[in-house]
Amino acid sequence: MKLAIKIGSSCLLIFTSFILLSSFHYNRSHIRFPYKEAGLTEHQAAAHLISRLTYGATPGQVDEVVSIGLEKWFQQQLDASLPDDSLNEILSSYKNLKLTNTEVVNTFPKPGQVLRMAIKEGVIEKDSASKSDRKEYKDKIKAYMDQKGLKPEQELFREFINQKILRAAHTNNQLQEVLTDFWFNHFNVSITKNDCAQFIPAYERDIIRPNVLGKFENILLATAKSPAMLLYLDNFNSSGPNTDVNAQGNAIIQQKILANIREKMGNANFQKADIEKKLKQAKNAQGLNENYAREVMELHTLGVDGGYTQQDVTQAAKVLTGWTVYPMDDYGFGSGYKKLIEKVGEYNLTERGFVHDGDFLFAINKHDNSEKHVLGKTFPAHGGYLEGVVLLKMLAHHPSTANFISKKLAIRFVSDNPPQSLIDKMAKTFIAKDGNIKQVLITMVSSPEFWSQDVIREKTKSPFELAISTVRSLNATIKFPFQLNYWITKMGQQMYYYQAPTGFPDKGQYWINTGSLLNRMNFGLAVSSQRIQGITFNLAALNNQHEPESAEAGLLTYSKLMMPERNLDQTVQRLRPLINDPNLVKKVNEAASKTTIAQVSEDSMMEGHRKKAKQDYSLTNENHTYAIQTQSMLTNNQMLSQVVGIIIGSPEFQRK
Numbered sequence: 131m132k133l134a135i136k137i138g139s140s141c142l143l144i145f146t147s148f149i150l151l152s153s154f155h156y157n158r159s160h161i162r163f164p165y166k167e168a169g170l171t172e173h174q175a176a177a178h179l180i181s182r183l184t185y186g187a188t189p190g191q192v193d194e195v196v197s198i199g200l201e202k203w204f205q206q207q208l209d210a211s212l213p214d215d216s217l218n219e220i221l222s223s224y225k226n227l228k229l230t231n232t233e234v235v236n237t238f239p240k241p242g243q244v245l246r247m248a249i250k251e252g253v254i255e256k257d258s259a260s261k262s263d264r265k266e267y268k269d270k271i272k273a274y275m276d277q278k279g280l281k282p283e284q285e286l287f288r289e290f291i292n293q294k295i296l297r298a299a300h301t302n303n304q305l306q307e308v309l310t311d312f313w314f315n316h317f318n319v320s321i322t323k324n325d326c327a328q329f330i331p332a333y334e335r336d337i338i339r340p341n342v343l344g345k346f347e348n349i350l351l352a353t354a355k356s357p358a359m360l361l362y363l364d365n366f367n368s369s370g371p372n373t374d375v376n377a378q379g380n381a382i383i384q385q386k387i388l389a390n391i392r393e394k395m396g397n398a399n400f401q402k403a404d405i406e407k408k409l410k411q412a413k414n415a416q417g418l419n420e421n422y423a424r425e426v427m428e429l430h431t432l433g434v435d436g437g438y439t440q441q442d443v444t445q446a447a448k449v450l451t452g453w454t455v456y457p458m459d460d461y462g463f464g465s466g467y468k469k470l471i472e473k474v475g476e477y478n479l480t481e482r483g484f485v486h487d488g489d490f491l492f493a494i495n496k497h498d499n500s501e502k503h504v505l506g507k508t509f510p511a512h513g514g515y516l517e518g519v520v521l522l523k524m525l526a527h528h529p530s531t532a533n534f535i536s537k538k539l540a541i542r543f544v545s546d547n548p549p550q551s552l553i554d555k556m557a558k559t560f561i562a563k564d565g566n567i568k569q570v571l572i573t574m575v576s577s578p579e580f581w582s583q584d585v586i587r588e589k590t591k592s593p594f595e596l597a598i599s600t601v602r603s604l605n606a607t608i609k610f611p612f613q614l615n616y617w618i619t620k621m622g623q624q625m626y627y628y629q630a631p632t633g634f635p636d637k638g639q640y641w642i643n644t645g646s647l648l649n650r651m652n653f654g655l656a657v658s659s660q661r662i663q664g665i666t667f668n669l670a671a672l673n674n675q676h677e678p679e680s681a682e683a684g685l686l687t688y689s690k691l692m693m694p695e696r697n698l699d700q701t702v703q704r705l706r707p708l709i710n711d712p713n714l715v716k717k718v719n720e721a722a723s724k725t726t727i728a729q730v731s732e733d734s735m736m737e738g739h740r741k742k743a744k745q746d747y748s749l750t751n752e753n754h755t756y757a758i759q760t761q762s763m764l765t766n767n768q769m770l771s772q773v774v775g776i777i778i779g780s781p782e783f784q785r786k
Contacts (some may be wrong), residue, residue, distance in 0.1 A: 161201045161572055168581040172196050176203075177695035181574070181786040182543050183207060183306035186599025189672055200424045204575060208568050210343060217300045224289045226281075231332045231357055231489050232458040238283045238328055239459075246276045284330060287321060288612060290331045290551060291625055295611040297699035298598045309342035309567075310334065311594075312542050317353040317430060317634035319362040322629045326361035329489075330626060333358035335458035346565035349524035350430060354422075354507065354522055355490040363631065365422035370498025370728055417614040419496070423447035425631045431525040432536035436628040438505060443501045449509055449521045452497030457500050467491060485515040492518075494699050512767045532560035536570060538636070542572060544639045545585040552579035587696070587785040590638030595786065596650060600657055601665060603692040605672065610664025617662065621649050642784070651718050654778030659771040669770055681709040701782040702769055708776050709769075 165175035180187045183204070195203045206212060220226070229237060239247070239353040248254040253274050254267070273387050275281070301307050314334055321327045337356045341349035353359045360366040423446040427438045457468035471479060476486060483494035491513040502509040502517075507524060509517045525531060536556035540548035555577055561567035574580055591599060597618050601608060608614065622641065626720065628634050656662050670677060672691055678684035685705060689698045708714055776785055 135650060136292055136446060141669050161204060161576055163200055163202075163204075163576060163581065164578050165581045167578060168583060169697075170581060170586075172200070174202055174695045175581065178581070179204065181587070182580075182589070183308060183575075185298045185308065185595060186602040186786070187694060188602050189605050189691065206301065208343060208571065210303040210306040212302035214301050214303065217297065217302075220296055220300070221293055226289050226334065227293055227331055229332075231329050234286065234328050234332065234459040237279070238281050238286050240283075240324070240328075243459075244271060244280060247278075264604075269652065286328065287552060287626075289470050290334075292611040292613050294625060295598070295614055298594070298606060298607075299601050299608055304734075306339070310339045312539075313342050313504065315636070316538065317359065318628060318631050318633035319358045320629050321626045323362050326358045329356070329358040329361065332489075341566050343571075344566075346531070346560070346567060347523050350526045351519065351522050353430075353600075354426065354450075354518075355453065355487065357489050358491075359422070360453060360455055363422035363425055365450055366454045368417075368419035368422070368447060368451050368453070369493075369496035370418055370448055370500075379754060391689075414644075418444075418447055418451065420447040421445060423450060426522070426525065429631055431534065432528055432530040434526070436534060438532035441540045442504050445504045446510075446521060448498040448500070448502050449504065449513070450518050452493045452495075452515075452516060454491050454493050454496065456486055456491040458489070467493065483514050520546050526565055527561075529557075532557040536560055539570060539637050540574060543571075544580055546590075546639075547589055548585075549579045549582075552577050553661075587782075589703055589786045590641055591784050591786050592634065592641055593618045593623040593646075593650075596621065596778075596784065597653070597784070599783075600654070601667075604657075604667040604669075604774075606657075606665050606667040608665060613663045614665060616655070617653050621653060622646055647779075647781075647784075650784065651779030654780075654783075655714070655718065655772065655775035658773075658775035658778060659768070669767075669774060675761070678770065681769050681773055682706060684770050685709050685777070688774050689777055689782075692774075697780070698782070701780060705776050705780055713749060714772060 145716055163175065163179075165172075165178075170178065173192055173196055176192045177187065179200055180191060180195060195479070198206075225592075226234075226237070245254070248271065249256050254270055297307050298311075317338070319326055319330055319333060321330060332335065333353075333356050337352045337358075338349070354365075421442055424443045427436065427443060427446065429433050432438055454467075455473070465565055476484075480486070483492075483497075485492035494514060499512055501511045502513075504521060505524070505528070509521070513520075533553065537548065537553045540553055540556060544552065552574065556573050559573040560566075560570050579585070600606075615625065623634065634640075657665055660666060669688075673687055678687050686698070686702055689702060689705075693701075735786070
């Protein structure tokens with residue numbers, strides 16, 4: 131009898147486990163793609179899925195996805211947990227990208243901070259920066275930085291840009307990286323704004339990438355509290371009246387301002403009138419700043435037609451007063467608060483209503499303590515830090531936000547003008563699933579609109595997407611990523627330098643014109659002939675070591691390899707006249723030089739970037755000259771390189 135009970139219990143346990151496992155399997159496999167109803171084969175559907183959710187297919191990837199199963203592959207991408215050992219090994223040498231914001235501030239100080247440090251330690255006289263011998267001054271600054279282990283910011287930014295290229299090209303978790311670009315663009319911050327520049331690497335690493343597949347409210351709140359966003363949209367210094375807080379905090383900060391004034395003006399002839407004048411100017415510089423409140427509604431959540439008013443913006447700005455940056459050193463932002471923290475201690479500050487969370491500080495003494503009204507909701511007086519959290523969560527779950535975010539995702543992944551029916555489905559899921567980004571993406575890819583013939587290959591690659599899809603399609607090794615970055619910038623997209631909070635536009639009309647097409651063709655010819663330093667590949671290996679019998683055969687073969695599962699009849703017909711032109715490179719260069727092409731001005735580039743770009747451009751021009759000189763006697767390898775370059779520069783390869 132006991133044996134029977136034991137067997138029965140075991141069977142029940144096994145049965146229960148089976149049910150749970152079956153349920154788990156069902157929850158992970160309920161995704162179904164209606165591509166057959168759209169007239170697509172499984173291979174065509176795999177090619178479309180890869181083109182939209184990754185930075186481009188690698189050789190043989192379409193077959194791999196079909197073998198795995200489209201839905202299962204998509205689920206793996208949603209999980210974003212595929213091993214990236216080889217990528218991590220490559221990135222292991224990028225030590226600066228592992229630094230915290232505080233470590234970055236203390237390793238890559240601003241030039242003005244370095245000068246103040248050097249003056250304070252007596253290394254440099256206060257007026258030496260204005261003396262005629264600039265070389266001696268610069269040498270002293272450099273020697274001081276070397277002694278202290280300080281580094282120029284350009285070194286940090288160079289590693290940061292390099293890692294973006296390497297991740298996009300090599301990560302197995304492609305969807306996560308594409309979404310990192312999407313959400314960074316959505317919550318854009320820019321290196322061009324010097325105040326926030328040094329915080330941008332950690333912003334992408336700690337704020338954007340970990341949250342791209344989570345709940346929207348989480349990424350919204352994380353960006354709102356990050357130093358990069360607080361400084362980029364000026365919320366770090368937005369303040370309001372708070373008479374209920376002990377005045378000690380304000381008094382200490384005022385003393386810090388006075389000390390800075392004395393340091394800048396010198397103690398000699400420092401009159402009371404001067405103090406009062408400077409304090410008044412400092413006070414006037416403070417106050418309510420509406421920049422972030424406006425953009426968080428217009429660009430991050432509700433959208434420009436989301437139903438808010440200017441009054442809502444002003445009131446929201448008041449709710450978010452006191453949200454600032456926790457002090458990281460003696461010279462940067464929040465140094466006044468550092469003095470305050472040292473004097474009264476963090477525990478006492480917390481008791482008074484201050485909130486410290488990582489690099490974020492809620493300064494209660496700068497918070498508007500009055501009653502506010504935003505979008506019909508009343509925020510009672512004395513709400514403190516939590517009323518800002520409530521506001522952002524309210525915006526994150528607003529119906530207008532569901533529609534706005536769903537439309538932006540559909541524009542990125544489906545079409546420049548996505549069907550309203552698809553947006554409605556995605557928005558409905560957004561609301562029903564508490565802003566769960568994964569669930570919204572599942573709805574999108576499971577909808578017939580995603581697979582419609584009307585949207586297949588109708589998206590245009592940005593310069594970054596073109597460059598990365600090129601090296602992925604060629605299975606290229608990237609030894610010097612910054613060389614590729616030069617070409618991406620030359621084609622019109624300087625990564626992390628877009629000034630406007632809108633981020634880069636996500637529609638083809640922004641990227642494509644006569645000049646940009648010529649530049650793209652120029653890039654194709656440069657990369658295919660392996661004239662971009664550090665970008666190497668084996669064209670013969672892509673075709674199983676078989677050499678095409680002719681340029682025309684090569685055109686057809688490599689078009690199929692680099693643009694799998696497409697009808698290439700018209701493309702091959704259009705490109706055929708170009709493949710044997712011995713002066714093609716020269717013609718493209720001449721045409722490009724006569725066309726105005728939207729490029730970043732040199733004044734907007736960091737000095738180190740400018741020098742490097744000039745060096746790269748010189749190398750590129752020398753390589754082009756070499757290519758032109760040898761066009762009259764094309765070898766088979768050169769012929770094949772030209773064929774592949776033409777494919778890369780073709781309108782069909784620009785599509786995804």
